[in-house]
Amino acid sequence: MTRPGPAHWVRVGFLVVALAFGVVFVAARWPQLRAALGQLSWGLVAAAAVPAAASILATGQGWRTMLADLGGRLPVRGAARVFLLGQLGKYLPGSVWSFLAQAELARDHAVSRKITVTGSVLGLLLALGTGAATAVVMLPAGDGALRRYWWMVPVVLAGVTFLHPRVVGPVLDRVLRLLRREPLVRWPSYRGLLTAAGWYTLGWLLLGLHCWLLMIGFGAPAGPSLPLAVGGLALAFCLGLLFVPAPAGVGIREVALVLAFGPVLGHGESLAVALISRIMLTMLDFVMAAATLPVCRADRQAPRARAAADEGTRP
Template sequence: MADPSERPPKRRRGLGIWFKIGFLVVAAAAGVWYVVANWDETGPALRQIGWGAALASVPPVVGAGIAGMLAWRRLLADLGHPLPVVAAGRVFYTSQLGKYLPGSVWTFLAQVELAKQLKVPRAVSFAVSVLALVLSLAVGLGIAVVLLPFGAGDALRQFWWLWLILPVLAAAIHPAVTTWGINLLFRILRRPPLTVRPSGRGMLAASGWQVLSWCLMGLHCFILVRAAGAEGWSILPLAVGGFTLAYCAGVLFVPAPAGVGVRELALGAALATAISPQAAAAVVLVSRLALAVVDMGMAALSIHRTRHHEEST
């Protein structure tokens, strides 16, 4: 007869699998709807930019996703719960589909629940999700601060004010500041504080991965901007800085799925300082399509790996 003490873990595992299946079905359906619902606008923009440039812009987005995952994994290891790369990718990429549901809570919830199946405490994975979000925003806005004033056209005069927030961004990624902020949030939620604080070395390593992620995202935008008619390398600072600023603005606007609307408006405004508004709109639409396709593709790959892993165990 089986030991009764073994039954609860099996039940929890079953519930975890049902959560995973339900989340994936709903989030994937939302992602597909996100692409299909905007195809009337995206189709003409894709023809204007060209399939060649659109496809060439995809590999940098894939690289950015890998770097972002490695930043999240490094933070998780810094708090005492290292994961193998494949397992970390399975959690990270699957949870990213939560961006296509209204509100930012779904990505957090998915990361917490999926990491729990890998024996990461919910409090730790939640703290890492918050850390990763703060780090991503701080690094992304920092890149925008540095690069946008040196962009093409009228960017220097239009974005000078970003320099004013640079000291705030630098403070936001200091381990003492982030630990205080997370413990304050835990106190509000009536949860115990972190027992392990992030280290300076861990934050620096994760910041390096995040810098690479944002730069690759900006390279994706640069490829599209060049295809839209911009000439020369002087447009590169504007493409990278404008994209990071726009994407961060979309993340900060919580109600919009994947930052839709806000991100496009901010990126279009930045790019319009160097190319025509019509060309900027085409870049925005094709970029949105490329990011959505990569998100769903990397999630599908992680699901395939998960299924293969479960069948072999």
């Protein structure tokens, strides 16, 4: 039996550090969380966890679709393992840990670092673009919020232009040349981008449904609160993603949600919803990632040599 190499211990160290940050994050907010949960029924909390978990899975499928479009095909279980374990890096300070972790884990399935990082960056841009579009569509229906968030319209238009296959493909090749890497053999396609965007949009809708159930528990009217829940949460997440120094957008997301939910909830209730949502999503991230650990070695094709050879050549 071969001994674990340095790469194995780097992975273990990453998981331990990410878990430590997650535990500290939850523990520091536990008193406020317990007080907020005291105002809700556990049945409603459990119900809100279902679309939240489904949202994470939909986002992971969008990421998998983006990689496949670039030539990096992952099996469903393998993709879940790479995506869910890798995204724990978002709880560490900085913005690159998820990309690095996913790039390393994907090599177990013969997907090169170049394809994984490129696909992850495109996935992040698609998440931001579809999130901003969701906010633009849903927030005006809530309370004429477009007057406050008008600046998101040009952001969405700029994102659509940049993510056009004939624009983003040459840009990616230029960036790779600057990094002294071979250009991509396969540029992102219309079908791949649209399919991935559909998965990301579904993820935003499910995430908003999760938040809507929590808002109802605090007394928000069901009809007016639904578009605010979907659009407000999408807006808050996008702002959190853009604020790089804060791990997982801590603080930014909460402020945005309090402002977005103002028309239907008081500040205290809005902050309670934001807190419960964040803790629930954090716990789901770690629980769902842990569920992928028993994946058999047979499911991980493990042709790492082929992936290593691809690092400096065309995928």
